[in-house]
Amino acid sequence: MTTTIDRKTATEAAEAIRIQDAGKQYENGTLALSNIHLSVHEGEFVSLVGPSGCGKSTLLRIMAGLDQATSGKVQIQSEQASFVFQEANLMPWRTVVANVALPLEISGVSAAERKQRALAALEKVGLTAHADSYPRQLSGGMKMRVSIARALVSEPKLLFMDEPFGALDEMTRHRLHEELLNIWMNSNLTIVFVTHSVFEAVYLSGRVVAMEAHPGTIKQIIPIEESYPRTNAFMTSPQFGEKVREITNTLT
Amino acid sequence: MIQANGQVSKAVVTARAQEGTSSPVRKKKNRSLLYKTITPIAFIIILIGLWQLGVRVFETPKYLLPAPSDIWKATLKGFPDLMQAAGNTFIAALFGFLLSVVLGTAVALLMMASKWIRWGIQPYAVVLQTIPVVAIAPLVVIWLGPGMNSIVFISLIVAIFPIISNTNLGLSSTDRNLMQLMQMYKSSTWTMTWKLRFPYALPYMLGGMKISSGMAVIGAIIGEFVAGIGGGKGGLGMAITSAAVQMQTSFLFACTIAASLLGMAFYLTVAAISHYSLRHWHESAIRSDNE
Ligand SMILES: Nc1ncnc2c1ncn2[C@@H]1O[C@H](COP(=O)(O)OP(=O)(O)OP(=O)(O)O)[C@@H](O)[C@H]1O
Ligand SMILES: [Mg+2]
Numbered sequence: 114m115t116t117t118i119d120r121k122t123a124t125e126a127a128e129a130i131r132i133q134d135a136g137k138q139y140e141n142g143t144l145a146l147s148n149i150h151l152s153v154h155e156g157e158f159v160s161l162v163g164p165s166g167c168g169k170s171t172l173l174r175i176m177a178g179l180d181q182a183t184s185g186k187v188q189i190q191s192e193q194a195s196f197v198f199q200e201a202n203l204m205p206w207r208t209v210v211a212n213v214a215l216p217l218e219i220s221g222v223s224a225a226e227r228k229q230r231a232l233a234a235l236e237k238v239g240l241t242a243h244a245d246s247y248p249r250q251l252s253g254g255m256k257m258r259v260s261i262a263r264a265l266v267s268e269p270k271l272l273f274m275d276e277p278f279g280a281l282d283e284m285t286r287h288r289l290h291e292e293l294l295n296i297w298m299n300s301n302l303t304i305v306f307v308t309h310s311v312f313e314a315v316y317l318s319g320r321v322v323a324m325e326a327h328p329g330t331i332k333q334i335i336p337i338e339e340s341y342p343r344t345n346a347f348m349t350s351p352q353f354g355e356k357v358r359e360i361t362n363t364l365t
Numbered sequence: 366m367i368q369a370n371g372q373v374s375k376a377v378v379t380a381r382a383q384e385g386t387s388s389p390v391r392k393k394k395n396r397s398l399l400y401k402t403i404t405p406i407a408f409i410i411i412l413i414g415l416w417q418l419g420v421r422v423f424e425t426p427k428y429l430l431p432a433p434s435d436i437w438k439a440t441l442k443g444f445p446d447l448m449q450a451a452g453n454t455f456i457a458a459l460f461g462f463l464l465s466v467v468l469g470t471a472v473a474l475l476m477m478a479s480k481w482i483r484w485g486i487q488p489y490a491v492v493l494q495t496i497p498v499v500a501i502a503p504l505v506v507i508w509l510g511p512g513m514n515s516i517v518f519i520s521l522i523v524a525i526f527p528i529i530s531n532t533n534l535g536l537s538s539t540d541r542n543l544m545q546l547m548q549m550y551k552s553s554t555w556t557m558t559w560k561l562r563f564p565y566a567l568p569y570m571l572g573g574m575k576i577s578s579g580m581a582v583i584g585a586i587i588g589e590f591v592a593g594i595g596g597g598k599g600g601l602g603m604a605i606t607s608a609a610v611q612m613q614t615s616f617l618f619a620c621t622i623a624a625s626l627l628g629m630a631f632y633l634t635v636a637a638i639s640h641y642s643l644r645h646w647h648e649s650a651i652r653s654d655n656e
Contacts (some may be wrong), residue, residue, distance in 0.1 A: 195549070206564050214549075249646065
């Protein structure tokens with residue numbers, strides 16, 4: 114157990130992402146980010162929380178290379194990254210398994226291997242039975258799981274998630290938390306996770322980055338020392354409440 | 366024996382009762398569907414009846430307004446000619462339509478690929494739509510000569526605009542997140558176009574094709590008006606012109622009806638293809654399945 118904690122929070126672990134004094138000004142003049150310093154280590158689970166418009170998505174997109182910082186330095190160690198958006202963003206004309214196989218198709222993996230790996234990824238999110246369904250036949254939570262399977266199928270080193278569970282009900286969200294933590298613990302995945310929910314951030318992450326708006330800056334980085342695997346007992350523990358309170362106070 | 370009988374009838378009654386709870390709705394739906402089909406048919410029959418009656422009562426001359434029965438007779442008499450003319454028009458419209466799909470899609474793809482081409486072409490694509498084709502048709506005949514080439518070309522310019530504008534709209538409304546996702550996996554432009562933008566645009570394209578299928582037939586007939594050649598090679602446009610000149614009004618009506626049926630057949634074929642190719646995923650196809 115202790116080794117798990119070590120792996121996930123050790124500052125000596127190699128850096129997956131290093132951001133030094135980065136800023137982002139959009140073309141219309143909006144200063145979305147300023148003075149951002151942040152390092153994410155390999156195998157870490159980091160969450161970004163903060164009020165709407167504080168630049169969480171912008172920062173995430175910069176880390177993922179979907180957007181460029183307008184000042185400062187951003188270094189990303191791994192090329193193999195995946196992104197999960199707030200909406201599932203599936204292709205409605207493809208079956209579930211074909212949606213999941215998309216990243217492999219782009220990188221030219223053979224059809225047989227594609228299918229096998231896509232099915233394996235679907236199994237991780239518990240959707241093997243729906244492999245041949247079309248997205249419209251799935252519920253919102255199921256679509257989200259397909260989207261996560263699609264992100265995992267390429268076996269990325271880095272996984273960026275932008276409020277992936279925002280639109281889901283409490284029960285489904287909690288089940289997906291468990292699934293996500295399971296997948297993360299059984300791999301060497303580095304996850305950067307954006308959320309509105311302080312509870313979600315504390316429950317999942319090794320570190321929580323609290324941001325504030327106007328302009329978007331990092332206010333404080335709070336480590337969550339609780340070991341993995343985390344149980345429901347953690348959620349009702351005094352430490353949990355303490356962390357939630359600390360972060361909430363930071364944000365307001 | 367009697368008891369058994371009684372039980373049986375009871376069972377039948379309960380079965381009926383159960384059926385009764387669900388079927389009235391379905392029955393009502395079926396009936397309204399029946400009315401929906403019967404009403405327009407009844408309407409047209411009544412209209413034709415009144416027409417026939419009116420013409421007979423007022424004794425209008427045939428060349429002004431023939432009775433439906435005259436049109437029917439003219440159809441039967443000129444049937445081989447009519448079929449040949451319709452066949453020619455069909456071929457011209459088919460080529461015009463297919464060319465407009467290929468060229469229109471190509472133009473839209475070029476507009477997607479380069480903003481210079483887009484900026485350069487867009488205003489003219491709109492102008493193309495507002496040019497009265499009847500006015501430039503003679504010019505086309507001067508360039509391409511009378512006959513099939515000109516007719517197909519005129520059908521093409523009439524039918525191409527909806528293809529260009531719809532495909533263009535479809536290609537430019539691709540989901541941004543999916544595009545970025547594909548970029549993240551280092552997708553080539555070709556893969557992105559083929560696997561994302563094109564399928565995304567498909568419902569728009571098919572919508573454009575539905576519109577232009579009918580217009581291709583109209584275009585072909587306009588083409589035949591100005592570029593048709595005689596000797597049974599002129600298609601319906603030519604047949605209409607010559608029937609009008611010779612005051613064969615009954616046959617003129619027959620030609621017009623044939624032209625409408627041809628346009629309708631074109632439209633329905635394209636609509637069926639559209640429905641078939643979108644059946645798994647697009648709202649338009651799924652919804653009409655449930656109706
Ligand atoms: N493409 C853009 N062009 C101009 N301004 C933008 C753009 N995208 C975001 N912004 C601005 O940058 C700021 C940060 O936006 P961002 O989407 O990163 O916030 P966020 O923290 O993710 O908010 P939310 O929690 O609501 O998703 C906001 O003020 C927003 O208006
Ligand atoms: Mg956001």
